[in-house]
Amino acid sequence: MRIGLAALVISLAAMAPTPARAATPLLDYVGQCVPFAREASGIEIYGDAWTWWDGANGKYNRGHAPKAGSVIVFAKSAKLRLGHVAVVSRIVDDRVVMLTHANWSRVNGERGHAEQDVTLYDVSRDNDWSEVKVWYRDVDGLGGSIYPVDGFIYPAGAPASGISSRNPDYVGALIDAYVPGAGSTR
Known part of the structure; x- marks a missing residue:
């Protein structure tokens, strides 16, 4: 039985494995903070x-000290009706860390985009990361708002690759954090 060339090509193409779809880099994400942090x-x-802090109880270790790869949980507040979660990408010093998160600043005029190595400054009186x-x-700098924080959730494994750049701008982070008046609380 003779198979036409076109039919043979179609049959072989159907049997060939389909190439894996290229994985979208984490920083190309556009959406809410929760799926990004997860x-x-x-x-x-x-x-x-805002439910993550209680949701982690008994399932993950929690605490009040930032660690690279941990998730910071912003409490529900008037400005953050649903709270906010972000991943700690780098520790800069005892009051400054860098976050990688989604749906915070506007990028090209719209919210939802992921941002890498964003400065987070502890402005709490007791240096306990309860206000940031x-x-x-x-x-182009620290916002004027102070946000209450429940704490940090520590993952069991390693975070995804790409949450921090190879050469984050530590100098920029420190300048952002230590501008006059940046550490004053309400």
Whole structure:
């Protein structure tokens, strides 16, 4: 039985394995902070960001000291009705860390984009990370708002690759954090 060349090519193409779709880099993400933090950290918690702190109880270790790869949980507040979660990408000093997160600043005029190595400054009186300021792209510096924080959730495994750049701007982070008045609380 003779098979036509076209039919043979179609049959072989159908049997050939399809190439794996190229994985989208983590920083190309556009969406809410919760799915981004879950993917970047490996912490399997669902629900609004403010629910993560209680959701981690008994499932993950929690604390009040930042560690690279941990998820910081911003409490529900008037400015953050659903809270916020972000992954600590680098420790700069005892009051400054860098975050990688999504849906904070506007990028090209819209929210939802991922941002890498964003400055987070502890402005709490007792240096306990209970109140922070976050770098905000729209003002090219630390925003004026102070946000309450529940704490940090520590993942069981390693975070996704790409949460920190190879050469983050530590100098920029420190300048952002230590500008006059940046550390004053309400």
